Amino acid sequence: MILPRGISRAYLATRPVDFRKGHAGLALIVQSVLDQNPYNGAIYLFRSKRGDQLKCLVWDQTGLVLVYKRLEQGNFAWPKVQDGVMRLSRAQYEALFEGLEWRRMVAQRVVPPAAAG
Numbered sequence: 001m002i003l004p005r006g007i008s009r010a011y012l013a014t015r016p017v018d019f020r021k022g023h024a025g026l027a028l029i030v031q032s033v034l035d036q037n038p039y040n041g042a043i044y045l046f047r048s049k050r051g052d053q054l055k056c057l058v059w060d061q062t063g064l065v066l067v068y069k070r071l072e073q074g075n076f077a078w079p080k081v082q083d084g085v086m087r088l089s090r091a092q093y094e095a096l097f098e099g100l101e102w103r104r105m106v107a108q109r110v111v112p113p114a115a116a117g
Helices: 023-032 090-097
Strands: 010-013 043-047 053-059 064-070 085-088
Touching: 010 090, 023 043, 023 053, 023 064, 043 090, 053 090, 085 090
Parallel strands: 010 043
Antiparallel strands: 010 085, 043 053, 053 064
16 A cells, blocks of 8 residues: 555545645645644545545655545445544555445454453
8 A cells, every 4th residue: 555654543524525635725624624633643535526536645744645546447435425524444444445345344342351261
């Protein structure tokens, strides 16, 4: 994957954005619409109106990184269009980026045993 390693938080803007926006325009959306800090190391995902394009914005401690991906066939699996932001697990984010159905992916927590035996 092209994106920086060590990303632990991913946020998805649920409403499509104008894909002519670049680093500064998307960072402004992160601040003003999503009420987040674009320089906190989290990755922010944006969808196009048609649903076949994805932009990712992340601060890598040296600058803002913008990744653009367009699927050659089909669309990304998106949640229902509404205002707001949705937090994704790392597995959900990676599946979304690959164009897979990520909405059914649920992490299962395993409780460690009380004693070895």
